[in-house]
Amino acid sequence: MSNSRISIFWATLRHGLQMLGLLCAATVVGLVFRQLGFPETNIVLLYLLAVLLTAWITRGYGYGVLASLAATLIFNYFFTAPYWSLSVDDPSYWITFVIMTVTAFITSALTSKAKLSARRAMQREQEIKTYYTLSRRLNEEIELPQIARLAAEVLSNALNTEISCLCLNESEQPASLYRALPGQSALSLPCGDLTAGKESRETDQSEKTVSLPLQNKGVQLAVLRIPAETMNSMSESDRQLLQSLSEMITLAMDRFRAARQKIRSEEEAAQERYRSNLLRAISHDLRTPLSAIMGTSEMILGMSENDDPRRALAWDIYQDADWLHSLVENILSLTRIQDGHLNLHLEKEAAEEIIASALDHIAKRAPQRMINVSIPDEVLMIPMDGKLIQQVLINLLDNALKHTQPQDEITLTLRRDQNEAVFTVRDGGEGIADKDLAHIFQTFYTTRTRQADAQHGIGLGLTICESIVKAHHGTISARNRTDCCGAEFTFRLPLEESQ
Template identity: 45%
Template sequence: MKVRLFFRNYALRIAAMLMLLGAASVIGFVFLGLGLPEANVAIVYLLAVLLSTLLIPRYLFGFITSVLSAFAFDFLFMKPHFSFTVSASSYIITFVIMVVTALITSTLVSHTKLSEQRAQESEAETKALHGLTKCLSDASNIHDIAGIAVSAISGITGSQAGCLCFDEKGTPEKTFVQQISSEKQIQRSLDDPGAFLRQLKQGNTAVYPGEEFYDWPICGRETTLGVIRLPKETAQFLNKSQERLLFSMIESIALAMDRFRSAQQRIKLREETEQERYRSNLLHSISHDLRTPLSGILGATEMLLSMTDEDDQRHPLIEGIGNDAGWLYSLVENILSLTRLQSGKLIVDKQIEAVEEVLAGALGQISRRYPQYDIAVCAPDEPIWVPMDVKLISQVLINLLDNAVKHTQPSGEISISVMEDKQENQAVFSVKDNGSGIKEADLPHIFQMFYTSMPPHSNARSGIGLGLSICDTIVKAHGGTITAKNCSPDSGAEFTFTLPLGGK
């Protein structure tokens, strides 16, 4: 069909050219009958060349018309007539001048016509892009942008264009919008979004031909935002001007979609920041208000325990109150640490400290809280001096020991050790238990915030998943590392963290 249309257009142009040359020849014979000189006939042929160039804005046709008009003038009006033989040298000069004049005239007219055509196309493109941009600025969501784009592209191509949007992850939606008339758009389903996406990823071209549509990707700064779909019968016959305008429109659509997505992300980020701030403020207020009365309760229970014999019926009740208050106090401390971490107020004040003293302080708190547990300690005879924030590292040790207690029966074994790794210039701390260990599915996630795993024994109390996350943050703030592993299947877990031995 395209080849047939091509030959039909060229046949019409050739016919028009021949008609103009024929008319010029008839007028030339009339001029000769009136006794006018051949120069007037030459001017008529020049007029035919000019009209041909104006009616057929192609440089090739102007050139052919110029040559044919010169030879027609020579054949019909130069002596001897009806022959290409020239009897006088003056006729040769006339012939050459006529050819040159016709060529120059046709070239100038063709260039002028082409410049005018390009100017009109450029003006039309500018108007179309301006109208599209103005409409896109009023769009309230990504699907409004798609609808506006479809309407504008359908108008400039005279087709039923469509637009398929992609979600934030770069996955095609299950439906796309298509213009079916000047006033109506419909939603059509996409047969296989996964296969469609694979086709786009496999190709690396500006347009993807399909059985029903040709698809032009709408590329954003980071991902594909969608595709513009043109019916196959329309896409195959787009001229260069329409293709150029289509690409310009797709760029404007991509900018609008990118701008909308960026605005959405900013709004979402702002909302999340506000929610996080409110949550942190609430946690900080609650934790701060709970810490003071809990400290009083712990102090009172310790005093009452010292005043009560172990065989007294009140002793286990007071001991239970103390254990629960200690658990709550530890939870409050973790929540306060969390709020400081999230607000950026955690300041690491490193001082050179003896590791043994830090271990003793942490063990003292755990022993008071869980007196039924025996914790083995392994430390070198020589003191290890490490730059650290004593309060923060103590919290790490307490959290790790508390975690070991939660996952170990009172009859089980818990040990804590520290050693100096001179080769790596670091102190290595290890907390080990012989509980049920860590599930393989939990190992990659145990240092994530709010991630918990239930201990197996019934008397254990589950936390809220902050202790290990806070340990991870504190150790990394000191320039160290922390890891977890199972000692062996069903025989406990080991947490290891390191601290550099260098200066502050």
């Protein structure tokens, strides 16, 4: 027999003995009253008092009703002629019995109802106090583990049982565990092998507990653990209290996470804004001297003979200055994109002309390199900002040059795929490491697999490509080639303007 059934049995036995005791006491006093010559009305009042006390001491209507019927029978047995018998000689006593039974029944019902109302009022008062205490203390807590500890303490006192609260981190993994007993502070325990993947109201047979996940919008925040025996014997009001308190705790945890995420986002936005301002200021200051260096080096190249050793030095100066100038332009483009100042001037442009302009720019930077080009026979007119798409091609081709040897193949292809124009840049370099593929388009992310003598960038070119292509309602992707070594970058642009 479980503890709950044993407790119910003893409660029933106790209330039954209390009812019998009160009726026996009324009978003894009634016999004394009869010996003293008191009228029968006083004895009737004794039994009404016994019924009233029974309804007040016991729980529910049943004992009061049973006491009223028993009082009538006992009064008939001991105090109506013939005595010591349930038979009735005087028919008028039947009216007395009916009035006595009805009066006792009504008195019992009213007393039980008043007692129930008082008990509900006290329970409601206690619930309001619990809500107030929890709400006030939740506003004082500043960390999720503190909220979990408070949840264990408040629920333990409210339900008068042992409560454990497992707090989860943002990855929904166990972070901290608190366990509380009624009237005691919660203790921090090691999480051990606890996991958060239990379904609602799933019973842990080894620990004999029920796990109740606290979650909001599909995100699990914590797990409450309640003894299974307590959960099974819990009244409906206690279940409602548990649900209400759990919702308050869940909202508090979710609100804390949202506030912390907002602070983190604001800090990141501020850092990004400071970085963009710094990059913009540096880029503007560098662009003018770089243009002067490139112009001067071009003049020296034009004034020098082919066998003049100073020509090679001037060419190196021009190449490095051109690389720095391209880097500065990328930084300025990135700051414009991040500030939302990327204005598109969409016009239908011939894709072949944009490709030719990009190849001319690359030819000036690396005249010794060969790039294979494949374009369709039909002329593809694409609604785009030609200057920005040209920058995308230049960045992709420049990226291919950095990661390949002079003898490696670089291919630029254009094809039509239904209502999209597909640009693909392939190289025969070392390819992209698997760990870098997921981050290749992130700002300032650079791969670690490039050659030692490759000219290093700062991880802006691909980020700018992605932003420009997305602004054109297109897509861009990167992968390793399947036919040979090397990388492949593909971006798609719609052939019709998006409404």
